[in-house]
Amino acid sequence: MVIYDLVKMCQQAIELSKQQFEMLNIMVNNIINNKVTDYRIIEHVFDLLLDVTYILGDQTRNLYYKLLEYYKTIDVLSSMDYEKYYLEIVGEKEESSAKLLKKEI
Numbered sequence: 001m002v003i004y005d006l007v008k009m010c011q012q013a014i015e016l017s018k019q020q021f022e023m024l025n026i027m028v029n030n031i032i033n034n035k036v037t038d039y040r041i042i043e044h045v046f047d048l049l050l051d052v053t054y055i056l057g058d059q060t061r062n063l064y065y066k067l068l069e070y071y072k073t074i075d076v077l078s079s080m081d082y083e084k085y086y087l088e089i090v091g092e093k094e095e096s097s098a099k100l101l102k103k104e105i
Helices: 002-033 039-072 076-104
Strands: none
Touching (some): 002 039, 039 076
16 A cells, blocks of 8 residues: 555656646746846746756756756856756666666566
8 A cells, every 4th residue: 555655646746747847838938038137037947947857857858958048148157057957867867767777677
């Protein structure tokens, strides 16, 4: 029963992340279309995207890099940091998946 509950909880987390990702897509488009330059708003959206990336992984790449390219026109150094953060998360996720596959084999 415990494993079933854990699986159900993970499925719910994935579903909530997908819903949040849809909202973040709208937010990113609004930032770009309205030419928002407030770094606090942009970095808050980056932080939310990074949270979703922990669950959805590489599915967030296009949206993340869309915002990243825009942010490079505002703050190149900070955008480089946010690219590094993204790559660290995706890399960790890939490493975790590889370890799980090795255990299964």
